[in-house]
Amino acid sequence: MSILFFLSPWLVSFALFTLYPISYSFYLSFTKYNPISGQTPRFIGLHNYLAIFSDDRFWLALKNTIFFVIGTIPVTTSIAVILAVFLNERIKFRSFFRATYFMPAVTSIVVIATIFIYIYSPFGVLNSLLSLFGIQGRNWLLDSHFALPAIMAMDIWESFGYYTILFLAGLQSIPEELYEAANIDGATGIQQFFRITIPLLRPTLIFVLVINTIRSFQVFSEIFVMTQGGPIGATTTLVYYLYNMGFQKFRMGYASALAYVLFAIILIFSLLQMKVLRYGERIYD
Amino acid sequence: MKKLLALTLVVALLVSIPLVGTMGASKTKLSVWTFWKQSWVQPALDKFMAAHPDVEIEYQQLSWSNGFDKIVTAIAAGKAPDVMELGSTWMAQFIENKTIAPIDITAIKDEYSGWNGATGPDGNVYGYPWFGATNILYINADLAKQAGIDKCPATWSELKADSEAIDALSPGVRGFSIKIGGRYTTWQKFMPFAWSDGARVVSADWKEALVPFDRFVEALEYYNSLKKSSLVGTQDEVRQAFYLGRVGIIMDGPGLNLKKNAPKLNYFVCLLPKPDRPDTKSVGFSGADYIVVTSQSKQKTLATELAQDISQGNLISNHIKTLLPFYKPDLTALMSKYPDDPELKVYVEQMKNATSPAPHPRWVDLQEILTGAIESTILGRGSAEDNLAKAKKEMDSILAEYLKEQGK
Numbered sequence: 033m034s035i036l037f038f039l040s041p042w043l044v045s046f047a048l049f050t051l052y053p054i055s056y057s058f059y060l061s062f063t064k065y066n067p068i069s070g071q072t073p074r075f076i077g078l079h080n081y082l083a084i085f086s087d088d089r090f091w092l093a094l095k096n097t098i099f100f101v102i103g104t105i106p107v108t109t110s111i112a113v114i115l116a117v118f119l120n121e122r123i124k125f126r127s128f129f130r131a132t133y134f135m136p137a138v139t140s141i142v143v144i145a146t147i148f149i150y151i152y153s154p155f156g157v158l159n160s161l162l163s164l165f166g167i168q169g170r171n172w173l174l175d176s177h178f179a180l181p182a183i184m185a186m187d188i189w190e191s192f193g194y195y196t197i198l199f200l201a202g203l204q205s206i207p208e209e210l211y212e213a214a215n216i217d218g219a220t221g222i223q224q225f226f227r228i229t230i231p232l233l234r235p236t237l238i239f240v241l242v243i244n245t246i247r248s249f250q251v252f253s254e255i256f257v258m259t260q261g262g263p264i265g266a267t268t269t270l271v272y273y274l275y276n277m278g279f280q281k282f283r284m285g286y287a288s289a290l291a292y293v294l295f296a297i298i299l300i301f302s303l304l305q306m307k308v309l310r311y312g313e314r315i316y317d
Numbered sequence: 318m319k320k321l322l323a324l325t326l327v328v329a330l331l332v333s334i335p336l337v338g339t340m341g342a343s344k345t346k347l348s349v350w351t352f353w354k355q356s357w358v359q360p361a362l363d364k365f366m367a368a369h370p371d372v373e374i375e376y377q378q379l380s381w382s383n384g385f386d387k388i389v390t391a392i393a394a395g396k397a398p399d400v401m402e403l404g405s406t407w408m409a410q411f412i413e414n415k416t417i418a419p420i421d422i423t424a425i426k427d428e429y430s431g432w433n434g435a436t437g438p439d440g441n442v443y444g445y446p447w448f449g450a451t452n453i454l455y456i457n458a459d460l461a462k463q464a465g466i467d468k469c470p471a472t473w474s475e476l477k478a479d480s481e482a483i484d485a486l487s488p489g490v491r492g493f494s495i496k497i498g499g500r501y502t503t504w505q506k507f508m509p510f511a512w513s514d515g516a517r518v519v520s521a522d523w524k525e526a527l528v529p530f531d532r533f534v535e536a537l538e539y540y541n542s543l544k545k546s547s548l549v550g551t552q553d554e555v556r557q558a559f560y561l562g563r564v565g566i567i568m569d570g571p572g573l574n575l576k577k578n579a580p581k582l583n584y585f586v587c588l589l590p591k592p593d594r595p596d597t598k599s600v601g602f603s604g605a606d607y608i609v610v611t612s613q614s615k616q617k618t619l620a621t622e623l624a625q626d627i628s629q630g631n632l633i634s635n636h637i638k639t640l641l642p643f644y645k646p647d648l649t650a651l652m653s654k655y656p657d658d659p660e661l662k663v664y665v666e667q668m669k670n671a672t673s674p675a676p677h678p679r680w681v682d683l684q685e686i687l688t689g690a691i692e693s694t695i696l697g698r699g700s701a702e703d704n705l706a707k708a709k710k711e712m713d714s715i716l717a718e719y720l721k722e723q724g725k
Contacts, residue, residue, distance in 0.1 A: 155563070262503075
């Protein structure tokens with residue numbers, strides 16, 4: 033009873049602010065509901081789910097989102113691992129570098145996005161730098177081929193610091209003796225990295241990949257601030273599309289169904305990642 | 318003695334608690350949400366509270382970034398304010414869903430302009446027109462002088478010639494500016510060209526999209542032809558370039574705010590140019606804001622009176638004079654206050670012929686498709702004709718779906 037008492041603040045807030053909205057939106061996904069109409073949701077069965085699969089804009093948003101996920105996660109993770117290894121060494125100003133790389137992670141994404149709008153503008157810093165090398169710049173966020181990659185580049189810069197810290201924590205749990213033994217055996221630095229560091233970082237790697245996948249599938253703020261899904265839908269991601277449907281077009285039932293389709297996609301990706309990454313785990317146990 | 322004093326205090330406290338509650342409850346509360354500082358709207362609130370001492374007003378300033386979402390969630394939760402401000406692009410959806418209450422304008426009809434955007438398909442009026450904004454041409458006077466331009470471009474061919482002349486001055490300077498991006502910018506900046514050419518987005522009976530027809534295609538082709546001598550960018554980018562003297566001509570409204578953002582810039586203002594044909598006229602986009610009473614309000618009579626008070630008295634125009642009041646005596650007062658202001662004169666003149674899209678409840682979908690067609694053309698993804706033909710197909714299906722829902 034006392035356990036329940038101590039857990040109750042969390043349980044109450046979880047039930048009110050997480051469980052109830054999740055359950056209610058699941059119910060809404062089977063209804064036609066306009067939040068400003070004053071009418072109650074009307075049950076329409078699977079209609080919203082069936083409509084999603086014949087919706088061209090959904091497929092475009094899904095394509096953009098998968099491009100974003102596939103384009104950012106490997107780069108973010110690779111940079112974070114490499115940086116963590118360097119920052120784990122006894123180098124000068126180590127604490128300063130650690131703090132510097134982590135700083136974007138604690139800065140508001142809206143602030144970062146606003147700064148990058150200026151960096152990417154036709155008269156911005158990026159084009160000025162490129163012009164030094166004789167390369168003609170462009171309006172990055174209004175180019176349908178470059179707008180999404182430009183946002184992805186910003187996302188990578190913004191997020192790798194956070195994952196670096198996670199990898200650093202993982203690295204510090206690897207026993208030093210293993211490296212000493214490898215040195216005695218004559219293993220090179222590269223061999224040590226692939227044979228000791230990476231396998232023993234596997235739990236952290238799985239964690240980072242899974243949470244980064246979930247986060248990347250839910251990309252929204254950057255798009256909302258920088259491009260609002262344009263130009264020509266080139267940066268419309270699933271969550272932005274969902275928001276647009278729910279809060280601009282008032283199709284809350286359809287938006288809820290989109291949320292559950294996204295949930296299913298994230299679940300499948302996460303399970304696949306965990307299965308693939310855990311394959312062979314026992315060898316190292 | 319001490320015990321008696323303490324007992325008295327406790328009794329007094331216990332008695333006063335319900336009294337305080339009753340005192341607070343005796344006042345009728347009205348809530349007002351707008352996008353402006355409370356101090357700007359306060360004169361109307363004071364006037365209303367002086368006439369109704371039994372009413373207390375709770376004012377909230379909404380933010381431009383998420384004010385609309387706040388309104389939607391409040392309505393969904395049954396916590397809508399009594400009175401709120403709504404932009405013209407939102408009115409049709411709110412009218413269709415009966416989210417806002419009709420008002421009786423019989424006695425005041427002639428005192429305002431701008432009723433169209435607040436009139437529903439049922440003929441009822443759903444809000445007081447507060448103020449409106451339109452776009453005019455701002456021309457960098459120094460660049461114009463260098464390019465040998467000494468007057469406003471009155472026609473499309475003159476605008477193009479002026480844009481090319483300024484663009485030829487230096488590689489770092491562009492002539493005109495085409496704004497794209499965002500939910501509203503692309504179509505709002507293009508539509509004056511289409512309207513000036515006599516084109517419309519949908520037919521009067523809302524049964525068909527008219528975008529691929531001659532005048533519309535002609536307008537978009539012309540707009541696209543300006544691209545060669547223009548800076549294509551977002552609203553902020555283009556404005557920034559104009560402030561810095563890197564763009565000669567910009568089509569903009571009160572948000573440009575040159576006094577604050579580029580106080581040293583030499584400029585003059587002009588009406589929007591019209592097509593060269595004599596049967597055309599310069600038509601601008603009119604963005605209007607309305608003060609509405611929500612259907613959820615439990616004090617509709619009082620709320621309507623308060624809404625009317627807010628719509629009068631130049632509350633916004635006293636601070637931003639180019640946001641023109643729809644209440645006619647206010648406009649007269651504003652013009653008398655600034656009799657020699659050339660910018661205000663051009664705004665007032667342009668506003669006479671300004672219009673806005675048909676208040677179709679599915680305008681949000683239609684504007685998205687229209688934006689796609691314009692951006693595709695400007696960004697070189699297909700011809701104006703092909704993009705508008707594709708847009709028509711999508712728009713027609715939305716219009717048909719709407720008619721089906723209405724049982725027509």
